[in-house]
Amino acid sequence: MVRLQLSLELNYEVFEPGCDFIFNIHAAHTARQRVIEESLVINQNVRTLVETDPATLNRYLRVSAKPGPLRVAYTATVDLAHYFASPESISEIPVAQLPAPVLSYIYPSRYCQSDRAFATGCCSARPSRRTPRTRTPRRSTPCSNRWVCAETSRI
Numbered sequence: 416m417v418r419l420q421l422s423l424e425l426n427y428e429v430f431e432p433g434c435d436f437i438f439n440i441h442a443a444h445t446a447r448q449r450v451i452e453e454s455l456v457i458n459q460n461v462r463t464l465v466e467t468d469p470a471t472l473n474r475y476l477r478v479s480a481k482p483g484p485l486r487v488a489y490t491a492t493v494d495l496a497h498y499f500a501s502p503e504s505i506s507e508i509p510v511a512q513l514p515a516p517v518l519s520y521i522y523p524s525r526y527c528q529s530d531r532a533f534a535t536g537c538c539s540a541r542p543s544r545r546t547p548r549t550r551t552p553r554r555s556t557p558c559s560n561r562w563v564c565a566e567t568s569r570i
Contacts, residue, residue: 418494419493422491424488425440454491459481461480
């Protein structure tokens with residue numbers, strides 16, 4: 416079990432007539448992540464609504480802010496129960512066979528920059544020329560990265 420303590424503070428200057436915000440800052444309640452305690456402080460006296468996405472369990476905070484300074488502060492203590500499996504028990508799945516519910520997790524993010532696989536030269540598939548990217552040399556052999564390259568799923 417790993418215990419994390421996190422905190423964040425966001426500061427905005429809201430102009431007339433006000434502004435609606437949707438924040439994704441709350442820790443999710445999942446089978447392997449338990450929120451021990453949390454606190455949300457907003458400097459404006461406004462109605463807030465926290466909704467949970469049933470598919471991902473992500474929690475979204477809706478705020479209709481008034482003109483003026485807006486300060487949103489969130490703190491939480493979270494216990495994580497990591498899942499451990501032996502590498503031999505985890506099979507590799509070609510891209511063509513990935514289940515639909517996991518597709519949202521393979522998009523690039525600040526945590527996993529999967530779009531940078533093109534920069535490694537591992538794939539013969541490339542973005543179109545209209546996409547401003549650095550060109551990488553083609554490989555004569557298929558890549559072994561089945562997680563990001565559909566080329567290896569060919570027979």
